[in-house]
Structures are given as C-alpha cells and as structure tokens.
Amino acid sequence: MAGVVAIVGRANVGKSTIFNRMVGERISIVEDVAGVTRDRIYAKASWLTKEFSVIDTGGIELENASFTTQIKMQAEIAIEEADVIVFVVNGREGITKEDEYVARLLQKSRKPIILVVNKIDDNQFRDYIYEFYALGVGDPIPVSGSHGIGIGDLLDQIINQLDLQDEETNEDEISFSIIGRPNVGKSSLTNAILGEERVIVSNIEGTTRDAIDTPFVKDGQKYRVVDTAGMRKKGKVYENIEKYSILRALTSIEKSDVILVVIDGETGIREQDKHVAGYAHEAGKGVVIVYNKWDLVDKDEKTMQKKQKEIYEQFKYLDYARIVFTSAKTGQRVDQIFPLIQESYENSRKRVQTSVLNDVLVDAQLMNPTTTFNGGRLKIFYANQVAVCPPTFVLFSNDPQYLHFSYKRYLENRLREAFGFEGTPIHIICRKRD
Numbered sequence: 326m327a328g329v330v331a332i333v334g335r336a337n338v339g340k341s342t343i344f345n346r347m348v349g350e351r352i353s354i355v356e357d358v359a360g361v362t363r364d365r366i367y368a369k370a371s372w373l374t375k376e377f378s379v380i381d382t383g384g385i386e387l388e389n390a391s392f393t394t395q396i397k398m399q400a401e402i403a404i405e406e407a408d409v410i411v412f413v414v415n416g417r418e419g420i421t422k423e424d425e426y427v428a429r430l431l432q433k434s435r436k437p438i439i440l441v442v443n444k445i446d447d448n449q450f451r452d453y454i455y456e457f458y459a460l461g462v463g464d465p466i467p468v469s470g471s472h473g474i475g476i477g478d479l480l481d482q483i484i485n486q487l488d489l490q491d492e493e494t495n496e497d498e499i500s501f502s503i504i505g506r507p508n509v510g511k512s513s514l515t516n517a518i519l520g521e522e523r524v525i526v527s528n529i530e531g532t533t534r535d536a537i538d539t540p541f542v543k544d545g546q547k548y549r550v551v552d553t554a555g556m557r558k559k560g561k562v563y564e565n566i567e568k569y570s571i572l573r574a575l576t577s578i579e580k581s582d583v584i585l586v587v588i589d590g591e592t593g594i595r596e597q598d599k600h601v602a603g604y605a606h607e608a609g610k611g612v613v614i615v616y617n618k619w620d621l622v623d624k625d626e627k628t629m630q631k632k633q634k635e636i637y638e639q640f641k642y643l644d645y646a647r648i649v650f651t652s653a654k655t656g657q658r659v660d661q662i663f664p665l666i667q668e669s670y671e672n673s674r675k676r677v678q679t680s681v682l683n684d685v686l687v688d689a690q691l692m693n694p695t696t697t698f699n700g701g702r703l704k705i706f707y708a709n710q711v712a713v714c715p716p717t718f719v720l721f722s723n724d725p726q727y728l729h730f731s732y733k734r735y736l737e738n739r740l741r742e743a744f745g746f747e748g749t750p751i752h753i754i755c756r757k758r759d
C-alpha cells in the first residue's frame with residue numbers, strides 16, 4: 326500500500342537527474358494540472374513488480390526564500406509525505422554545511438533514509454563515499470545519475486524499505502483520505518468523523534510512519550484517515566503553494582484504499598473539483614463523493630435528486646461512485662459515509678469466479694452481438710480477472726482493434742450489473758488470443 330519516495334538534498338547535487346533515471350518516461354498527463362509532472366516533481370515509477378511514486382522536492386520552490394528556508398521546506402515536505410527519503414549529496418564536493426543541515430532535519434523523523442552519494446562516475450571516485458558516514462544517516466551508496474550507475478542498487482534498497490512497511494500495514498484496516506479544493510470542509514469533516522464515537526488507537530512506537538494518519542475504530546471496523554496532519558497544521562507558508570497541495574492530494578490518494586471527494590454544496594461544482602476527482606478516478610481507488618455544506622443548500626424534496634443528476638453529469642467517469650449529502654457542521658449524514666467506504670473497499674477487492682465471469686460475457690454477447698468495427702467483428706473467446714484494486718479483467722479475443730469503446734462500456738455495465746462493483750472503478754483490457 327505504502328509507496329511514496331521523496332528525493333531531498335541541496336541544489337545541484339543531481340536530484341532531478343536521479344529522479345529522471347528512476348521514473349524514466351513514465352509521466353502521466355492527468356497528474357499535470359499544476360505542472361507537477363511537466364516540471365518533473367512527481368511521477369510514478371516501478372521496479373521489479375512494485376509501483377511507487379517519486380517526488381523531487383527540489384522542484385517545489387518558495388519565491389524569494391533563502392537557501393536555508395528553501396531546503397528546510399523541502400525536507401519537511403519529504404518527512405511529511407514520504408515513506409522513504411532519498412538524501413542526495415555530491416561525492417565530488419564532500420560534506421557541506423547544507424548537507425549537515427539537511428541530515429539533522431531528517432534525523433529528527435522516523436522515516437527511513439537512503440543516503441545517495443552522486444557523481445561517482447568512475448571507480449576511481451569510489452573511496453570518496455566513506456566520508457559521508459559522518460552525516461550519521463546510514464550507509465552511503467555510490468551512484469552516478471548522469472551515467473546511470475548504481476541506480477538499480479538504489480531502487481533495490483527503496484523496494485526493501487517499502488516491503489518492510491507493507492508487512493507492518495494492517496490488513497483488516499481501511500485507509501481513506503479526504504480530498505477536495507480549499508474550504509470545501511475537509512478539516513471539518515475529519516473532525517466530525519473523528520469526533521463521533523471514536524476510539525483512537527495510539528500509534529505504535531518504533532514504526533516508520535510518522536504520526537500523520539489517524540487510526541480509529543467504528544462499529545468494530547478499523548479505519549485510518551490519511552494525512553490528518555495536513556488538516557491540523559494549516560497556515561504553514563507552503564500550504565498555499567498550489568503544486569504542494571496537488572502533491573499532497575496525490576500522495577494521500579496513493580496511501581488510501583478509498584478516497585472521499587468533497588464538494589462544497591454552497592458554491593456547487595467548480596472546475597478544480599473535476600481535477601481533484603480526476604486524480605481519484607485515475608488512481609483506480611474506491612471513490613465516495615461527499616456533497617458537503619448541505620445545511621446551506623436551498624432545498625425542497627426534489628433537490629437531492631437534481632443534485633445527484635448534476636454531479637454525475639459533471640463527473641461522467643465517476644458514475645460508479647456513491648454520493649452522500651452531508652453537513653460537517655450539524656453532523657447530518659456523516660455516519661452514512663462509513664457503510665459507503667466499506668462497500669467501496671470490499672468491491673474494489675472483489676474477485677469473481679472465472680466460470681461465472683465467462684457466462685456473463687457469453688450472455689452479454691448474445692443479447693447484444695458485436696458489430697463490425699475497424700474492419701472486423703470482435704469475438705471474445707474467454708476472460709479472466711487478473712487483479713483487484715481495481716478489479717481488472719482481461720478479455721482474450723480475435724483482435725482487440727475490433728473493440729469499439731461503446732461496446733467496452735456496454736461490457737463494463739454488464740459486469741457491474743452482474744457482480745456489483747459500486748464505489749470502485751473496474752478495468753477491462755482486451756488482448757489477442759495467441
């Protein structure tokens with residue numbers, strides 16, 4: 326579940342070079358709203374069978390700030406957002422005052438740190454790494470970002486750390502995050518959720534997670550609200566940097582099973598809400614739409630239905646998400662969020678029987694046969710569910726080119742009707758049978 330890696334270090338040590346090596350060409354358009362991908366601040370990476378996201382904190386800048394303020398902010402962001410911190414130094418220049426400063430900041434957190442000594446382009450420089458033991462943050466590993474040397478070892482170490490954390494995560498706990506543009510009521514909702522009948526489980530000492538998530542139990546189910554720190558510590562200078570708030574949403578999504586997308590009922594749906602909802606959808610996580618500030622909405626008995634229709638029109642791709650109309654202020658329907666989170670979580674992990682899956686697809690094709698598209702007619706031979714979170718189905722066919730998107734949509738609807746995937750996206754992949 327965990328999987329956020331942050332790169333820190335003073336200017337010009339090679340952070341962005343290493344970032345580029347780690348993520349390769351895997352950048353995604355959807356995440357680019359605030360330029361987080363274009364500026365190569367945030368991207369997905371994968372190594373072996375593991376996927377994770379990488380943040381280059383060097384790309385998050387404060388205007389008119391001193392080097393020290395800048396680097397302090399970057400280290401803080403890394404500590405708050407990351408599961409593993411990659412601390413980069415320049416092997417050719419030795420330890421500088423700024424390196425020491427960063428090391429001290431990082432030592433205060435409980436996050437695992439991987440110390441990377443960059444610009445070791447050649448074996449003749451290898452001995453340069455030993456002096457960096459003095460930073461007191463662990464064993465230095467030599468790399469050359471520009472030559473691509475040592476990057477595999479670095480990725481191995483990252484995966485080891487992430488695997489260790491996966492073992493620590495609680496299997497029967499549902500983690501969720503509350504995202505939305507500023508002032509929609511995220512903090513108020515968090516308080517309303519935690520304020521009622523909550524039983525806070527104290528954070529276990531010695532775990533690698535800093536206490537930014539809040540675990541609690543409700544009706545016998547364990548939950549974890551991700552990134553409550555971001556809600557408590559409002560007013561930090563960098564809270565207002567747009568890139569940072571996007572990053573925060575992306576990393577919270579990454580760490581959650583289910584996403585609550587909050588909309589402000591007072592102002593109605595805005596363009597920015599669509600971006601936020603888009604991230605949640607793209608991540609393939611469970612989604613619940615929370616239409617908040619319901620107490621401020623002028624309403625009669627038809628309003629809820631009308632709003633519902635409007636929401637699905639505005640967020641067409643989220644037609645699987647349930648909507649709940651709440652007031653964080655009065656507590657109205659806040660309780661109804663929990664069964665929806667649970668449903669979304671369970672459905673996102675649902676596995677269907679292969680034989681039943683194939684029966685459903687055969688019936689679907691009988692009821693609505695494929696027509697000619699792209700020069701041929703699609704024939705599906707059989708299908709398999711290959712993954713959960715989200716449920717992913719592979720259709721083996723005569724030629725995937727013949728699959729029209731409207732037919733794919735039809736098949737998705739049939740699967741939804743047959744198996745009930747409320748609250749979760751599902752993926753359908755069409756392949757050619759060999």
Ligand code: GDP
Pocket residue numbers: 334335336337338339340341342343383443444445446468469470471472
């Ligand atoms: P950042 O400011 O920490 O993100 O550093 P950059 O990635 O922009 O790199 C700063 C400079 O160091 C650039 O001129 C890079 O080409 C150079 N550089 C990065 N990695 C290496 C390396 O492994 N060896 C050498 N010799 N130069 C490197």
Ligand code: GDP
Pocket residue numbers: 505506507508509510511512513514556617618619620621651652653654655
């Ligand atoms: P955030 O920025 O998304 O965390 O939003 P906040 O929780 O800080 O709320 C922004 C403002 O909206 C505050 O003044 C809240 O008191 C107010 N607010 C939040 N939820 C509700 C609600 O359900 N009803 C009303 N009337 N006000 C709300």
